[in-house]
Amino acid sequence: MKKKYQVVGIGNAMVDILSHIEDDFLTANGVEKGIMQLIDMNRAVELYGRMGPAQEVSGGSAANTIAGIAALGGRTAYVGKVKDDQLGAIFSHDLRAQGAIYQTPLAPAGPGAETGRCMVLVTPDGERSLNTYLGWSEFLTPDDVEPEMMAQADWLYLEGYRFDGPDSKAAFAKAIDACKAAGGRISLTLSDPFCVERHRDDFREMIRDHVDLLFCNVHEMQAMYHAGDLQAAMKLAAAEVDIVVCTASEDGAYVLNGGGMEHAHAVPTDIIDATGAGDLFAAGFLYGLTSGFDMLTCGRMGCVAAAEVISHIGARPEADLIDLFKEHGLV
């Protein structure tokens, strides 16, 4: 029997606040380039006060992936916490409007933490430096995970970032158990090399015991396995995980599934804003996987989706991804 969802994602629910800045803004404000830094509300207010005019678009790593799969016509749901405030309304609207199920209850309005947000500072080279105020997304607990929903998922997609915060591991464990008990499979994205540093042992244990599909980029792979080269690191990962997928920017993506390594070439494009590249790669790959395509095609779908999202501002697709898949002879 076909399950209700091809992919259910769990992650940090947040709205991106995007602004184009020069490199010297980063140094003047102590922002490290190209990575994700967690910041508190005070720092968020300070940084926002200093940065230029911005635009707001729904974000959140796993939420971007789920939005991408939904945009492709895939059956999806998402679990992540926002508050009943204006940014929370924007986040939940945008996911539902994309066709994904979003049914995490909105936390009641009132004082205190607000809906999470990520200040995305885009430098002229298209690189982005992320400054994340987790807000309500941090308070995801096992109570927010409905076992019935997890049991209805072919695949779970877990965001490594969500390991930052209390109760997150318990929530992930509950979701994994319910999904696996019903025959579903587990995918994880390592999210960020510093996230790997923060949670290496927990990640390692989870990967070994539960993960069927691991998404990462070369920096995260290196942080995780400290191997001599990418090939060696991927083999270490593949000893523990069925499918290992490693993205490599302009070198495309590598997929290791049992036997040989597959290499999907990147799709050349002008980089306007690299935000969401990894998220949309995962969207394309998971769409392909849950639609019965072979590993190389899944990797190529990931590369096409990633190329679309970096060609414009914002981390959610704007063009019709199925049309792009057709143009590339993938469907």
Place this chain on the structure above:
Amino acid sequence: MKKKYQVVGIGNAMVDILSHIEDDFLTANGVEKGIMQLIDMNRAVELYGRMGPAQEVSGGSAANTIAGIAALGGRTAYVGKVKDDQLGAIFSHDLRAQGAIYQTPLAPAGPGAETGRCMVLVTPDGERSLNTYLGWSEFLTPDDVEPEMMAQADWLYLEGYRFDGPDSKAAFAKAIDACKAAGGRISLTLSDPFCVERHRDDFREMIRDHVDLLFCNVHEMQAMYHAGDLQAAMKLAAAEVDIVVCTASEDGAYVLNGGGMEHAHAVPTDIIDATGAGDLFAAGFLYGLTSGFDMLTCGRMGCVAAAEVISHIGARPEADLIDLFKEHGLV
């Protein structure tokens, strides 16, 4: 003595919620194409629930103009009401971050009306259909107008849209009196042909008695003066106003100031989203005027600024407008 502000704008403060839709969405939802419709909160919720994923950017017609002048390095201030909620914070941040003074007090948070918003539905031809929930912007009263600020303005820039709502005419009158008493001058934009229909008599009286510079497009000009052709309508307007400026889309803009008519050609560009074209035209023109340029150059500055803003999503400039003026040999 140089005044503190080259231009002070007064208008509806709001955040734009931009979404790309197909034409049949408009017909299915009773949205009239290409114009601004006022909607209430219920209709706003209904329409938002039906529309696809969106992005949020600060908008408001006169606020876009003020942001444009500030982006050019002009000294500006803006008066318009938002609430102390997340959209209000976004609106006030974006104006200040652009270099404009925004000091209208934020209305206290709490139940009831929220910060105004405009759902901008962009069809594939780049045309936009505006659905405006005025929210707090409607409650601008004379108390929000500081005579000292108005006296410090070379030019006031009044948004015709703001005639929709109680106390607006009194607020405008207070601002006009304070500005004129200190030797300042008054500009008005007619905003929209339907806005002209709603307020023709009041507009006419205000134009005749107070306005030194009138901005409009050909549709608004026609709605206002019912003349046989554009030339005739502009002459009718010029009998009452020093400077009459009429934009004409791909035909550029016409400027009538005393003697002959000047014609500034449009700058060819791919239209991605026409939102803000008139607002940025006014920004370029007013920047030129308050910087001492001749009428034709002012018109050409307006056309360059308008072309920039329609080449991307959102109604505020993204490129360096001064650089664009240099490329066109204007500065």
